[in-house]
Amino acid sequence: MNNLSKKNTLLSFLTSLKKQHVAYVDLSSIQTNMHNSITHSTLKTYLSHAISSGLLYDAGRGWYSSIKDPFILETKPIKKIVTLLEKSFPLLDFQCWSTAQINAYTQHMLAKHITFVYTEGDTINPVADKLRSEEYSVFANPTKADVEKQFRVDDKTIVIRPSISKQPTGEDHCAPIEKILVDLVIEASSLRFMDESEARLIVENTTAAGRIEMAIFLGYAKRRYLDFSSLKTINQVHIKR
Numbered sequence: 001m002n003n004l005s006k007k008n009t010l011l012s013f014l015t016s017l018k019k020q021h022v023a024y025v026d027l028s029s030i031q032t033n034m035h036n037s038i039t040h041s042t043l044k045t046y047l048s049h050a051i052s053s054g055l056l057y058d059a060g061r062g063w064y065s066s067i068k069d070p071f072i073l074e075t076k077p078i079k080k081i082v083t084l085l086e087k088s089f090p091l092l093d094f095q096c097w098s099t100a101q102i103n104a105y106t107q108h109m110l111a112k113h114i115t116f117v118y119t120e121g122d123t124i125n126p127v128a129d130k131l132r133s134e135e136y137s138v139f140a141n142p143t144k145a146d147v148e149k150q151f152r153v154d155d156k157t158i159v160i161r162p163s164i165s166k167q168p169t170g171e172d173h174c175a176p177i178e179k180i181l182v183d184l185v186i187e188a189s190s191l192r193f194m195d196e197s198e199a200r201l202i203v204e205n206t207t208a209a210g211r212i213e214m215a216i217f218l219g220y221a222k223r224r225y226l227d228f229s230s231l232k233t234i235n236q237v238h239i240k241r
Contacts, residue, residue: 006034006037006038006042006046007046009034009037010030010034010038010043010046010047010050011050011055013030013033013034014050014055014056014066015055017066018055018066022066023065023066023067023207023208024059024063024064024065024066024207024214025063025064025065026062026063026064026214027043027044027047027062027063027064028062030043030047030064031043047064051064054068057211059211059212059213059214059215060213060214060215060216061215061216062215063213063214063215065211065214067208067210067211068211069210069211070210070211070212071177071206071207071209071210071211071212072210073101073170073174073176073177073180074101075101075172075174077098077100077101077113077115078096078097078098078101078115078174081096081115081117081131081158082096082172082173082174084130084131084134085117085127085130085173086173088130089123089126089127089130092119092120092123092127093119093120093163094117094118094119094120094123094127094163094173095117095118095119095163095167095169095170095173095174095175095179096115096116096117096118096173096174096175097115097116097174097175097179097180097183098113098114098115098116099113099114099115099184099193100113101180102180102181102184102202102206105202105205105206105209106198106201106202106205107198107201108198110194112153112154112155112157113153113157114153114157114158114159114187114191114193115157115158115159116158116159116160116161116175116183116187117158117159117160117161118160118161118162118163118164118167118175118183119160119161119162119163120162120163121162121163124140124141124160124161124162125140127160128140128160131158131160135156136156136157136158137152137154137156137157137158138158138159138160139151139157139158139159139160140160141160141161141162142159142191144190147190147191147192151191151192153193159187159191164220164223164224165223166220166223167179167220167223168213168216168217168220176213176216177206177212178212178213178216178217178220179220181202181203181206181207181212181217182217182220182221182224182226183224184199184202184203185199185200185203185226186224186226200228200231203228203231204231207231
């Protein structure tokens with residue numbers, strides 16, 4: 001197979017991905033579907049051309065997407081909390097997110113929401129005290145026993161957790177969607193405010209609604225011992241052309 005034939009075969013494969021609504025694919029899957037007939041460097045060159053032409057979009061470190069527009073995360077639900085913490089603790093390193101930010105992607109809309117704050121372990125109690133003084137219902141790194149005895153969700157529920165090593169970080173203390181989706185699955189199970197199957201459906205709906213940094217998402221999921229290989233949007237694909 002000459003280079004032109006190889007390039008045309010690759011373009012045919014990428015077109016098939018779009019037609020079959022495969023949202024994400026990694027470099028190794030593409031190479032497998034090309035039966036390893038293209039060298040790694042040549043394949044990367046062809047994929048760069050595909051991105052330039054708008055046939056494919058970069059999803060981060062060896063991942064590609066058929067979704068043109070990046071996922072836009074609404075940060076309004078957490079602005080009040082973020083502003084309060086910034087003013088009270090100017091040097092505090094924290095990331096914040098709320099279930100309100102992903103409510104549009106649930107199967108059953110949530111009536112009440114939980115705000116999560118991830119910060120350094122030794123700052124959890126001072127942050128909790130400040131938020132309680134502002135009349136928030138605060139749970140400082142609740143254990144399983146705490147959840148069983150007293151956890152509840154009201155209009156001002158905040159859960160504070162210790163930051164995760166090498167967690168994805170966003171601008172202005174607003175956690176990025178890649179962190180939120182992983183944390184959601186973890187917290188849904190820990191706090192029992194949602195079935196894990198529902199949380200995973202939100203992940204699927206969200207990653208299909210807008211392009212995310214798949215490499216960052218999967219890297220963080222691995223750090224938190226979560227497996228998302230069964231998701232149809234990121235599964236290994238073998239399309240017959």
